[in-house]
Amino acid sequence: MTIEFSNFSFRYESLDKPTLKNINLRIEKGEKIVIIGPSGSGKSTLGQCLNGLIPHAIKGETSGKLTINGQDTAPFDMHQFTEQVGTVLQDTDSQFVGLSIGEDIAFALENQLLSNIDMYPLVKATARMVDLEQMLDRSPHDLSGGQKQRVSLAGILVDDVDILLFDEPLAALDPKTGKKTIEIIDDLHQKTGKTIVIIEHRLEDVLHRSVDRVILMESGEIIADSTPDEILASPLLEEYGIREPLYLSALKEAGCAIGGEAKPSSLNTLPLLQYQSAVNTWFETSQVAEVATPTDTLLEVRDLTYSYDGEKNALEGVSFDVKRGEFLSVLGKNGSGKSTITKLVMGVIEPDNGAMILNGQDLNELSIFERSQKVGVVMQNPNHMISHHMIFDEVAFGLRNRGVEEKQIEAKVLAVLALCGLSKYRHWPIEALSYGQKKRVTIASILALEPELLILDEPTAGQDYRNYTSMLSFIEKLNRELGITVMIISHDMHLVLEYTTRSIVIADSKLIADAPMTEVFSNPVLLDQANLTTTSLYELATQLNIENTNGFMQHFIDVEKTHRSNLAAQTLTSNDSSGNESLESVVA
Numbered sequence: 141m142t143i144e145f146s147n148f149s150f151r152y153e154s155l156d157k158p159t160l161k162n163i164n165l166r167i168e169k170g171e172k173i174v175i176i177g178p179s180g181s182g183k184s185t186l187g188q189c190l191n192g193l194i195p196h197a198i199k200g201e202t203s204g205k206l207t208i209n210g211q212d213t214a215p216f217d218m219h220q221f222t223e224q225v226g227t228v229l230q231d232t233d234s235q236f237v238g239l240s241i242g243e244d245i246a247f248a249l250e251n252q253l254l255s256n257i258d259m260y261p262l263v264k265a266t267a268r269m270v271d272l273e274q275m276l277d278r279s280p281h282d283l284s285g286g287q288k289q290r291v292s293l294a295g296i297l298v299d300d301v302d303i304l305l306f307d308e309p310l311a312a313l314d315p316k317t318g319k320k321t322i323e324i325i326d327d328l329h330q331k332t333g334k335t336i337v338i339i340e341h342r343l344e345d346v347l348h349r350s351v352d353r354v355i356l357m358e359s360g361e362i363i364a365d366s367t368p369d370e371i372l373a374s375p376l377l378e379e380y381g382i383r384e385p386l387y388l389s390a391l392k393e394a395g396c397a398i399g400g401e402a403k404p405s406s407l408n409t410l411p412l413l414q415y416q417s418a419v420n421t422w423f424e425t426s427q428v429a430e431v432a433t434p435t436d437t438l439l440e441v442r443d444l445t446y447s448y449d450g451e452k453n454a455l456e457g458v459s460f461d462v463k464r465g466e467f468l469s470v471l472g473k474n475g476s477g478k479s480t481i482t483k484l485v486m487g488v489i490e491p492d493n494g495a496m497i498l499n500g501q502d503l504n505e506l507s508i509f510e511r512s513q514k515v516g517v518v519m520q521n522p523n524h525m526i527s528h529h530m531i532f533d534e535v536a537f538g539l540r541n542r543g544v545e546e547k548q549i550e551a552k553v554l555a556v557l558a559l560c561g562l563s564k565y566r567h568w569p570i571e572a573l574s575y576g577q578k579k580r581v582t583i584a585s586i587l588a589l590e591p592e593l594l595i596l597d598e599p600t601a602g603q604d605y606r607n608y609t610s611m612l613s614f615i616e617k618l619n620r621e622l623g624i625t626v627m628i629i630s631h632d633m634h635l636v637l638e639y640t641t642r643s644i645v646i647a648d649s650k651l652i653a654d655a656p657m658t659e660v661f662s663n664p665v666l667l668d669q670a671n672l673t674t675t676s677l678y679e680l681a682t683q684l685n686i687e688n689t690n691g692f693m694q695h696f697i698d699v700e701k702t703h704r705s706n707l708a709a710q711t712l713t714s715n716d717s718s719g720n721e722s723l724e725s726v727v728a
Contacts, residue, residue, distance in 0.1 A: 141209045141224065141302040141335050143167040143190065148204035150189060154572045159185045161360040162204070169209075169302075172329050172336040174346050174368075177357035178381055178604040179576030183339045186357070187307050190337065192221025208303070225303045226296035228289070241267070241283075241291050242276035248299035266298045269324060271317075282448070287474050289313055293321065297328065303335045304328070308575070310342050311601040314473040314631045316671040322348045341576075341604055342632075343377075344385035344676065347405050356380060368405035373398055381606025386634060387676040390696050391415055394422035407676055407683070416684050423686065426695035434463035438625050439485075439593060444494035446480055454480045456649045458494075462593070462627060467619050469636040469657065470629045472646035473671025478629045479520065481646075482595055487511050498593070512538075516591030520598040522578035525585070531557070531573075532566050535585045542589075552588050559614045560584040561607050576603045583611060587618075593625045594618075600632045612639055633675050637661060637693065638700055645670050658690040658697075 145165045151158040160182050167173055177183050188194040195202060196218045206213045208224055226248075238244030245266055249259045267273045270290040275283075280291045289309065296304060306325065310318040326349035329336050340346050343354070347368055354371045356364040358380050364371060371377065377384045387407045391398060396415040403409035439462040446455045455477040462468065472478045483489045485496060487508040496503040503511060519525050528534040532553060539549045557563050560580045570578060579601065586594065594615065600608045616639060618624045630636055636643065636657060643660040645653035647670040653660055660666060664674050681692040 141169050142207075143303065143335065143337075144205075144207045145186075145189075146205040146207070148189070148206055149202070150185060150194060151201045152572055153199040153201070154569055158201075159360050160189070163360075163362060165355065165362060165365070167335060167337065169335055170329075170333045171352045172326075172350075173338070173353045173355060174343070174351050175337065175339045175355045175357060176341065176343055176382055177363075179341075179580075179607050180574050181357040181604075182360040183357050184307055184574055185360075187227070187305055187337070187339050190303075191225045191227045191305055192216060192218050196221075222301075224301055225305055226299050226301040227305045227307065228292045228296055228309055229307050236280045236288075236291070239279060240277050241272055241280055241294075244280055244291055245272075245276075245294045245298055248295065252300075262298055266294045269297065270294045270321075283475070290317070290321075290474075293324070297324075301334075303337070306336070306338045306340070308340055308601075309338065310340060310345055311598075314671045315345075315633055315673040316668070317474055318342075318345055318631070319348055319673060322346060325349075341383070341600075343382060347385070350405075356382070369403050372404040373402070381604060381609075383605035383634060385676055386637075386696075387680040389700070390677055390680055391419065393696065393699050394419040407679060412680075412683055419680075419684055420686070423692055423695060426691070426698075434465045436464040437461050438464040438466075438499065440495075440497040441481075442495045442497070444481070444484065444496065445492050446477075446484060446489065447492055453492075453649045455484075455646075458646065458649075458651045460644050460651060460654050462625060464625055465619065465623045466642065467616065467626045467640050468628070468642040468644065469640040470627060470644045470646065471631075471636065471660070471670060471672060474631075476646045476670070477649045478646055479597055482517055482519075482597055482629060485511070485515055485593075485595065486517050513542075513589075514591060515593045515595065516586035516589055517595045518579075518583050518586050518597060518599060520601060522575065522582045525582045526570055526578060529569055529571075531562065531568050531570055531581055534570060534581055535588055538585060538589045553584075556584045556588045559587070560611055576607070579603055580607065580611065587615075590622075591624065593627065595627045595629065597629045598632070599628060599630065600635050608635070631672075633661075633672065637675060637677070638697055645672075647671070658693045661693060662689045 145163040148160060148163040149158045150160040163186065175183050175186065185194070188198060189206060194200060236244055237247050242263055245263045246259055249262065264273060267276055270293055272290055272294060280288055283291065293309065309321055313321060322345065325336060328334065338346055351368060353365060354368050355362060356371065356376060363380065364376055372384065372388060388398065388404055394415070396418050398404050402411060442459050444455050444458045445453055447453045470478050470481060484491055485503065487503065487506070490504070498514060526534055528537060535553045535556060536549050539552060554566070557566050560583060562580055562584060565573065565577065570581065573581065583599065599612070615626055619626050628636065628640060640657050643653065643655065643657045644651065645660060645666065652669060653666055661675060661678060667674055677693055677696055678689055681689045686692050
């Protein structure tokens with residue numbers, strides 16, 4: 141099924157300027173393409189035009205032409221779009237229609253009037269493909285973010301459509317499940333010849349299997365349309381703030397020229413022997429800085445146990461300490477119990493057993509409101525946190541609840557919006573933002589409250605590299621200079637590698653490791669147990685026969701910190717020219 145956008149533009153009803161500008165793009169039948177670009181670049185809007193959400197569910201003004209299989213889609217009703225395009229949305233909660241996983245997967249088949257006898261084996265086989273076969277009776281709303289993503293994926297795999305659109309399919313998935321998802325999509329592509337469009341920030345993860353083309357978007361326009369090798373060999377990713385593969389960053393740091401006959405879209409297709417000498421020299425001249433280890437305990441977690449259904453424990457006997465001023469990560473596969481820890485700390489649920497002690501005080505003695513004064517939690521799905529129509533009001537909400545004077549509120553809100561790259565949107569309605577931009581709004585609303593402990597649940601989901609680097613570099617600064625303790629719950633191995641010093645690893649509801657991050661990342665057996673994967677940085681070191689993988693990774697992290705500081709400064713300058721005072725001065 142050929143897709144063609146011709147001089148295609150779109151403007152949201154609530155905005156003055158178009159989000160998509162004169163898009164000219166042709167996708168041939170059976171192609172697999174990836175669309176990348178910064179948050180707010182128009183990627184998801186393009187996808188919504190392709191699957192009919194625009195103009196049928198989202199209003200605005202369209203010009204130009206979109207054709208599918210030679211047919212002009214302008215007169216299409218929603219049903220005509222869904223007959224041809226199957227979509228896995230980034231926000232999975234808005235996609236569920238069934239009371240159980242089985243019903244949700246079967247929904248498309250019911251629409252095709254398939255009999256129950258034919259439907260049942262098909263639903264079961266599809267659920268097996270995405271590891272949901274044993275969960276068909278459970279409600280999709282009770283699942284972890286990654287499990288929800290797999291239900292949505294299963295829902296379109298059973299449907300016989302010619303075009304499959306994946307909007308950030310990896311956003312909520314642990315690395316191993318993410319790899320499997322990319323393999324499922326690729327196998328589907330090989331076997332069926334369907335046209336596949338993937339919108340994704342995590343380019344390295346998508347390139348685990350080959351793709352035909354990479355489309356780079358910025359400010360509603362197509363900047364580049366080329367092969368993965370061409371785009372990785374070019375300076376475009378760095379120029380537009382897209383995260384390049386870790387192995388590529390390390391090779392460039394070591395002074396290796398990536399060009400000529402090199403095929404940089406995979407570590408396995410690069411001529412690593414040519415680079416060995418340069419990488420060894422780069423590493424041997426390194427000096428790993430000694431980092432002071434915090435000793436004062438902020439949060440004690442002791443023998444924490446919790447079950448949602450009274451039968452199977454989501455957490456079982458988990459104990460660890462969080463030191464004051466630490467920047468640590470909680471890792472594990474989807475459904476392992478990571479987010480349950482957050483809910484317990486917040487007080488949304490009460491533990492069956494065990495205790496959580498913050499600053500010497502038992503959290504069970506505090507109300508949810510009292511806890512919220514000390515612990516700031518940024519949830520995985522921004523739509524679960526947002527309660528206001530306008531961005532400024534959303535960020536000001538917590539401060540107004542505390543009875544802070546309006547003049548002081550305005551100063552703090554403007555400062556934190558600047559830090560999160562949101563100043564130019566301060567008078568916007570939240571509905572006009574992308575999912576990634578909404579995520580930044582929720583982080584801004586928590587940062588404004590200056591918590592002692594900041595918990596970020598999947599902070600990079602839906603975020604482009606430049607914006608999350610800017611935001612997390614600032615959080616890192618708060619951590620370093622103001623002593624705010626940060627705990628990140630994430631599947632993003634790049635994020636954990638670059639920002640955290642210690643990792644708590646949970647698998648099947650139990651704690652299996654509490655160790656320095658580089659030690660965890662150099663242990664393939666441990667990572668596999670937690671459904672995580674080694675990074676391509678570790679794989680590069682292994683293939684180049686570097687024995688001290690911990691030291692190699694630490695050296696790369698130290699070098700990257702310098703680049704991050706520069707990138708953060710550039711982003712804040714480009715995102716905000718309003719001259720607002722800094723949060724440091726407001727906090728002080």
